[in-house]
Amino acid sequence: MYWTLFLTFVKIGTFTIGGGYxxxxLIQREVVDHGWMTKEDFIDIFAVTQSLPGIFAVNISIFVGYKLxxxxxxxxxxxxxxxxxxxxxxxxALFFTHVRDNxxxxKAFKGLRPAVVALIAVPCLTTARSIKLSYKQLVIPIGVALLIWLGGVSPAWIILAAIAGGLIYGLKIKNSKLIK
Structure with a gap:
């Protein structure tokens, strides 16, 4: 089983361009199709690994391997x-000096960009469908993506705004429960 796990993740690591997302x-297909875990378990692991520091793909592979x-x-x-x-x-790195200005x-890297965007968009959409997000719930993520992409807003400011909004919302809920 260890060898199967290793080779499965070697295949995923070898044939994926664009990072963790x-x-x-590929990770979801391999893990769920092999019956190693359910789609719901995978989504839970996906949610947890997003909140951890470090490389997303490595984090999720560690969680899958540890669970199994x-x-x-x-x-x-x-x-x-x-x-x-x-x-x-x-x-x-060994051959970079020979092909630096090729x-x-x-052009090959520019051609790969749309494929990477699609590879990132697909799991976002499948996750949104599987947790049954409504269109109203997608307003904030889409708005944030547009602010970053078209507005040039730094993600750091958006994270700080989300923290402030979460604190205000949490305190409002806490206060409303205390009043009742």
Whole structure:
């Protein structure tokens, strides 16, 4: 089972370009299709790993590995996720000086951008559907994305505003419960 976990995450790490969120649909498909966990369990792990510091894909692979095979499973999944990227970056670094100004490589990376956006959008949409978000609940995330993308607002300001809003809302609810 350890070898299967390792190879599964090596495959995911090797064939995913764009980071952790781009890996999400592949991880979900592999984990849920193998019957290693339910879709609901995967969504719970997805929610928890988003709140942890560090690399999202590594965090989620560690959680999956730990849930299936404890510490050694977590290690196998983490190494499987990290090694392909490490080796690819190492190879790029070794040959970067030879291809630094190659216009074909630059065009290839520009061509990959829409695919990466799609790979990030798909798990967002499937997660929204599976937790049955309404269109009203999507107003804030869409508004925030537009503020960052079109308005040039720093995500740090949005996070600070969300913290303030959460505190105000939480205090309002707490006060309204105390009054009753």
């Amino acid at each position: 781009a890996m999400l649909p 095979r404890k510490n050694l499973g977590a290690l196998c999944c983490a190494l499987g996720t990290i090694l392909p990227s490490f080796l690819i970056i190492l190879a790029i 216009e074909w490589i630059e």
